[in-house]
Amino acid sequence: MEEQEATLPPKAEFSEWYNDILWRAEIMDVRYPVKGLYVWFPFGFGIRKRVYGVLRELLDRDHEEALFPLLIPENEFMKEAEHIKGFEEEVYWVTHGGTSPLDVKLALRPTSETAIYPMYALWVRSHADLPIKVYQIVNTFRYETKHTRPLIRLREITSFKEAHTVHATWEDAEKTVEEAIALYREFYDRMCIPVLISKRPDWDKFPGADYTIAVDTIMPDGRTLQIGTVHHLGDHFSRTFSICYENLAGEQQYCYQTCYGISERSIAALISLHGDDRGLALPAEVAPTQVVIVPVIMKKREEEVLEAAEVLKKELVTAGYRVKVDTRDLRPGAKYYYWELRGVPLRIEIGPRDIDNGVVTAVTRFGEKSTISREDFISGVQMKMAAMSEAMTTRAVQHIKDHLFPVEDITGLKEVITKGVAAVHWCGCKECADRIEEAADASILGTEVRSELIGNGSGTCVICGKPDSVMTLVGRSY
């Protein structure tokens, strides 16, 4: 692949910055000849692999991974009425095998309820089979007619993690909803991504759900990005697909279900929240390269410096780090630029003077330079890494705070919304909601907000003045 010349647009021009960094840092190639389908470059795939590795690690504590087919027969897909309504405009249909038309059309899964639940109906017999907590990580498809955007609005979502659980009671399902929210929070904590968790309004819940809890973050341009959802499905689907167990009284009892998903939007958030004018900034946990060692070479002591760099690498690898030594024939500045663009959390420079002084020079991705004594090299690196991770979280939290605005006067809403997310009080009725959304020229994200970044106190409805109205987030979303 060709050398990336010229510079990245400033992050303040977020849309240009985003498109450009995907290309320059070799995350995605957008030149695939179908709208809304993109190619993961190996470097981008390396990030994806690690992000989903963390997600798997968290899920594997008490979920099991399985795999269900991509193709859903039309008759199964069409069983749940609300669900169909929610997806019918977006489904890709396979109609031909070879040159012959198929007897039954096959949908490319937009999500897998209708692929999985006919199987669950076979798997669940008695109380002893419950709960089921299964997930899969798969490609799903949406025929998006809106403007598509890599990692954010796709026709092939290549990395959809969807969990589907089955329970004996509504309350057990609710408990699982709460556990899923906690799990997603932990996942995003590890990505250093602060989130806003709220309950979607009724008209914006998942088609077929009792209620939907959403995980959002705020992008650099102030728009929100939904990066996770958790749905309590009640017994809607279990009634449709006959997922029953025999209770102690020997009666057939419909089960209660949940499902919850995270897509590669998690990676869009990762890139967008942490990156800056110089490129990506990746949390160590998911950085394909965690430490880059740049030997600072003078003609005289070249071999000695290269050897020292290799020794440092070996020590870091032994300590469990992913490390590269950059020995390319380039100016040091060009190397710094290259690795900063790719978000490597820590750069170690070593030259003759460092060797003489028994130190190495460490520079974090945020530009903090310091020396680490050679003796304390590994513990020094560990401290830098921990500090870097903290700095990333701090910076991201500040960004969210800077884009969250409590609003009490409806007249100021529209302007606030151009900058970020507004927190208003809303009585809960549809009429007031419509007026809020109209005034904001934006949508109600959700209520029952759970975030340390903003309170959740009740107040006076910004429209009708009803007291004890709930805190509600309003914003423009991707």
Add this chain to the structure above:
Amino acid sequence: MEEQEATLPPKAEFSEWYNDILWRAEIMDVRYPVKGLYVWFPFGFGIRKRVYGVLRELLDRDHEEALFPLLIPENEFMKEAEHIKGFEEEVYWVTHGGTSPLDVKLALRPTSETAIYPMYALWVRSHADLPIKVYQIVNTFRYETKHTRPLIRLREITSFKEAHTVHATWEDAEKTVEEAIALYREFYDRMCIPVLISKRPDWDKFPGADYTIAVDTIMPDGRTLQIGTVHHLGDHFSRTFSICYENLAGEQQYCYQTCYGISERSIAALISLHGDDRGLALPAEVAPTQVVIVPVIMKKREEEVLEAAEVLKKELVTAGYRVKVDTRDLRPGAKYYYWELRGVPLRIEIGPRDIDNGVVTAVTRFGEKSTISREDFISGVQMKMAAMSEAMTTRAVQHIKDHLFPVEDITGLKEVITKGVAAVHWCGCKECADRIEEAADASILGTEVRSELIGNGSGTCVICGKPDSVMTLVGRSY
């Protein structure tokens, strides 16, 4: 999922055994309501994950993982004439998005040459961009009209590992073919699966390839299973997709390519070669549970035994093993049956008498019972595991030997073929091939055989008597 009662059919009835074990050992659920599409149970998925983990480990030495879209636009798919001819009867077509017909039909990839190579045309500019060695692990689709069979003949191949490489010269590509063969051999060595490697006859090569090297094994019923292929693509595709580099003389030069793939047939082979009348037998490397500890409980010293089992587990986990303690309220015999069915390589039994004697009882999946002294517990387990792996290879090699028959007289060919694979000498001409295949009622698998299990000496053509004819494998294949 319900208790599995009754017993497995004997492995001698291979087809019944195979279907039954997939269900009983919870590998695949075949009840998905579309022909040729199956569901991976969590246990089966655990095997799959580890098998592909080994493959990734081997590939990541000098390949990069990436990800390309599933959907291929008709115009790209139709570019390479031989390739289309090879696949046109087998391609699923997406014709509608939502309720509207698409402008350009989209193929579900049956394999990804035509998805990847338009991108390679953009990626390759100069000699410095070469070689490219990229792979992906994806779902691919074939509209199979023949009898489908889980893991073997599928409409959705859920686990296709396909590598695609680009080189400056035909010879570089050939070298990569050899490296890929070595890699596949190493992969199957680690699965304890002996393979027969041969060059497919010209009429059976990959559509669009210069030549195809295939990796086959012999299933319990004597039929061969192709479990890997390596293709030298020459410059067929690079000419079609304009994958060029500028050579030193400043001229545009077409590249040379290879591709090589392994699918979940690798898991079909794993199950079929190692399993026996009692169920699966899994190499430790890919067994979801490597050691099961069964506490042998007498009323009196129950707590002590359970504690001892937990201590053993802890030691094994620390040593890196995947371990379960089976404390279910079942007879020991039922537990043994359960874990043997699931192929756990080693069972550790511990009861009061073992504690008193300072030992544990170890039983391999092949039924070898011994005691390990408590002091040497971990090293004892390590030895048993290594011995078990060797025993699996030995047994599988013997199976292949028992099903490989040198044949010099064409009249005996048909009978031999009912039992396994015949090795004949063939002059290389199509007329003799036709007569061999007719006499065998089977197909020529390949020539230039590479296997320690059978020589590769030349001889007299079994049809025309021409001397110096090459050794050729003939068999019925899945």
